[in-house]
Structures are given as structure tokens and as C-alpha cells.
Amino acid sequence: MIQLHKVSVQYGSFTALHSTTLAFVPGQFTVLLGASGAGKSTLLRSLNLLARPSAGHITVDGVGELDHAGRVHEHRKRTGMIFQQHQLIARQSVLANVLLGRIGYHPAWRTMFPLPYGERRIALECLERVGLLHKALERVDCLSGGQQQRVGIARALAQQPRLMLADEPVASLDPASSRQVLAQLKRFCHEDGITIVVSLHQVDLACEYADRIIGLSHGHVVFDSTPDALTPVQAAALYEQKTAPSEAPDHQAKPIEPKATFVQLATAKEPA
Numbered sequence: 001m002i003q004l005h006k007v008s009v010q011y012g013s014f015t016a017l018h019s020t021t022l023a024f025v026p027g028q029f030t031v032l033l034g035a036s037g038a039g040k041s042t043l044l045r046s047l048n049l050l051a052r053p054s055a056g057h058i059t060v061d062g063v064g065e066l067d068h069a070g071r072v073h074e075h076r077k078r079t080g081m082i083f084q085q086h087q088l089i090a091r092q093s094v095l096a097n098v099l100l101g102r103i104g105y106h107p108a109w110r111t112m113f114p115l116p117y118g119e120r121r122i123a124l125e126c127l128e129r130v131g132l133l134h135k136a137l138e139r140v141d142c143l144s145g146g147q148q149q150r151v152g153i154a155r156a157l158a159q160q161p162r163l164m165l166a167d168e169p170v171a172s173l174d175p176a177s178s179r180q181v182l183a184q185l186k187r188f189c190h191e192d193g194i195t196i197v198v199s200l201h202q203v204d205l206a207c208e209y210a211d212r213i214i215g216l217s218h219g220h221v222v223f224d225s226t227p228d229a230l231t232p233v234q235a236a237a238l239y240e241q242k243t244a245p246s247e248a249p250d251h252q253a254k255p256i257e258p259k260a261t262f263v264q265l266a267t268a269k270e271p272a
């Protein structure tokens, strides 16, 4: 569990997050909703201290209070980040990108040499889970946006995270890819008992996938409950708009692509 105790975040004299006390538990898929500038990214980034609290403190089970560098390092090692623009290394293979998730487990000098077979195996298993094992040796910039985001998820999974943070992970994806990404995140959250916190702008997707919705407005938490408790009026108020969220359409996530074998991939050459 990760807990914020009266955490505020200021940028100069501007308070982006007002005194906030929240707890995030393992295996819960939380979606942050709110208008642009409401403080979603700030709250999300405070959870791994990319946004430093100006007041209050954060505690993590098994680590303690995040009050010195060693504990922050330990916490970040087990915190996967997923970004809107994927943040992958374009000229590298899919596998090499996923292996970056393992770097925190090795001293800096060790990463100058190829990582051991066991590490490669973890990365391949993560690619298999997101349905992209057969793409392992392709250059990552040859993949579609949705596939690249799933590589980002595999990289985060390779960290064997306790916490995953995703800042608008589907903002640049089409509806089908968005659903596939959110369905996979939710599945890994429940299967692996990972705490996942995602910021979204799509109320319908939040209602469809979230276990819990936290609504923010002007740096304050104004809603914190299950999706079925979020009324259309409350949802519209979060966005200061008149329209209500649309009905979520019935769907199934796309099936994942066919498998390649570990042996084929472990022995094949990567692209230059």
C-alpha cells in the first residue's frame, strides 16, 4: 500500500495539489479524472516523487517513509511508468526496450554489457503477456502506436512493479487500441496484485475499467468512489461541461497475436 499524508505540491507560489490524504492498495485499478490543469499529473507524479511534496509525506509498505534517497530509489525500482508518448528508444529493438525495465536491478557498470539470459527471459515473458512476443526483434519504431504502448507496458512489467503509474496512456490511441491497452493494464493489476493509477480524460473509459475513480478539481480531490457512484452530473461537473458521459459500448479486448518460441527469440539476431 502507498499512502499520501496531507501531501501538497507547489510550483513556485502556485499550489497544484492541496493537502491530500489518500491510500492506494494492491490490485486496485484507480483512474484519475479531471479537467486540464486539475492536478492529475501532479498527483500521479507525486506517487514516485517526480513531483516533490512541499508539505506532507508519503509512506510505502515494505519501504517506509520516502524521506531519503535510498528509499526513493528502492520505491522507484518497483514503480513502472507508462507515458502518453511511450518514451521508447526508436532505433532499438522491442526486446532491448523492454530490457530497460531491468536496469534498476543492476549496478550501472553491469548495464554496459549484455544482460544475462535470465533477464532476457523475463523481458520475453512480459512481451508474451502483452501479445507481442513475435515482435521482439523488430525495431520498435516499426510498430503501431497501440503496439508501442503495449511495449511500454511490457517494459514497466519487466520491473516486476508493485506500483504502475500511467499518465494519459491512451491519449494518442484510437478507441480499439485504447481499450486493448486499458484491458491489459487492468488484467495485470488484478493478476499480479499491482497498484495501478492511471490518468484519463475519457469518462466512459474510466467508468468501464476503473475499480475506483478519483476526481480532481483545481488541485483538490472532489470525488473518490467506485465508477457506479459517479453520476452524470458529477462527471460533467468534473469537466465543467454540460454533457453527460456516454454509455460505454459492449466490447471485448482484441485477442493477442500468435506466439513465437523463447528459443527462437533468445538465439535470433537483433536488428542493427
Ligand SMILES: Nc1ncnc2c1ncn2[C@@H]1O[C@H](COP(=O)(O)OP(=O)(O)OP(=O)(O)O)[C@@H](O)[C@H]1O
Pocket: 011, 014, 016, 034, 035, 036, 037, 038, 039, 040, 041, 042, 043
Ligand atoms: N512544472 C510546473 N511548473 C509550474 N506549474 C506547473 C508545472 N506542472 C504543472 N503545473 C501547473 O499545475 C497545474 C496542474 O497541472 P497538472 O499537469 O497536474 O494538471 P493535469 O490535470 O494533469 O492537466 P492535463 O490533463 O492538461 O495534463 C496546472 O495549472 C499546471 O499549469
